[in-house]
Amino acid sequence: MIQLNSLGPRLATGGTAELYAWEPGRVLKLYWQGAALDAVEREAERTRIARAAGAPAPAVFDVVLVEDRPGVVFERSDGPSMLQAIGEDPARAEAVAQQLAGLHAALHERSGAGLPPQREHLIRRINLGPLPARNKSPVLAAVRGLAQGAALCHGDFHPGNVIMTTAGPRVIDWFDATAGNPAGDFARTCLMLQYSRLPGTAEAAARQAVETVRQRFLDAYVEHYRALRPATAAVLVEWFPAVAAARIAEPIPAQERTTLLRVIDSLLAQD
Numbered sequence: 001m002i003q004l005n006s007l008g009p010r011l012a013t014g015g016t017a018e019l020y021a022w023e024p025g026r027v028l029k030l031y032w033q034g035a036a037l038d039a040v041e042r043e044a045e046r047t048r049i050a051r052a053a054g055a056p057a058p059a060v061f062d063v064v065l066v067e068d069r070p071g072v073v074f075e076r077s078d079g080p081s082m083l084q085a086i087g088e089d090p091a092r093a094e095a096v097a098q099q100l101a102g103l104h105a106a107l108h109e110r111s112g113a114g115l116p117p118q119r120e121h122l123i124r125r126i127n128l129g130p131l132p133a134r135n136k137s138p139v140l141a142a143v144r145g146l147a148q149g150a151a152l153c154h155g156d157f158h159p160g161n162v163i164m165t166t167a168g169p170r171v172i173d174w175f176d177a178t179a180g181n182p183a184g185d186f187a188r189t190c191l192m193l194q195y196s197r198l199p200g201t202a203e204a205a206a207r208q209a210v211e212t213v214r215q216r217f218l219d220a221y222v223e224h225y226r227a228l229r230p231a232t233a234a235v236l237v238e239w240f241p242a243v244a245a246a247r248i249a250e251p252i253p254a255q256e257r258t259t260l261l262r263v264i265d266s267l268l269a270q271d
């Protein structure tokens with residue numbers, strides 16, 4: 001069995017995993033103790049599918065166990081994330097937002113063949129989450145009534161999951177990738193840009209910098225995506241209840257969960 005002390009330097013720490021240097025040009029995403037091996041294997045497989053479809057996803061080399069913790073060996077992507085770039089230079093917010101939108105729109109031109117259906121993914125998350133009973137039935141009915149698709153959908157596309165390498169952007173964390181309607185993926189990103197907070201591990205200065213440009217960043221992202229895919233953007237609001245209800249099933253801060261529950265209440269009251 002591989003020992004933790006045999007790994008290279010730790011490069012980053014996140015909510016679900018740590019990142020370690022592996023062999024030259026490779027990194028190990030090592031999940032925390034208790035993570036299921038089959039879940040890690042799903043991330044590896046979905047990343048392979050996205051890369052084969054033409055997305056700028058890292059290559060996948062292996063799934064390993066390190067002291068009973070599962071991990072995936074990926075191609076190494078060196079460079080700051082888009083989120084870090086904004087924190088370092090808030091004046092670049094609009095330019096980075098346009099780049100994010102262009103990259104997202106390009107992903108949605110790719111096929112999601114081989115990935116699980118977006119509808120089933122959303123329904124499973126909604127059923128697992130703390131959505132009040134009064135809202136669950138109308139939200140699930142809305143999900144079943146939404147137009148489906150077969151495009152490549154990342155499922156968690158935001159500036160922290162795009163690495164700006166010298167060879168171009170690399171999109172990471174394909175765990176929630178599905179085949180579906182780009183409008184749902186677009187709505188998820190809009191929701192996160194509007195309401196999600198930076199993790200507590202982020203430096204205070206970076207959090208403050210990002211907060212000052214949050215609305216400008218969101219506006220620029222939506223405007224540029226809408227120019228590239230107007231038909232997708234036109235049905236954006238229809239997807240908000242579903243993606244918000246799925247989001248609250250995730251381990252998010254209580255404040256964000258409360259806000260999203262209020263958003264869902266408000267959206268359902270408008271129907």
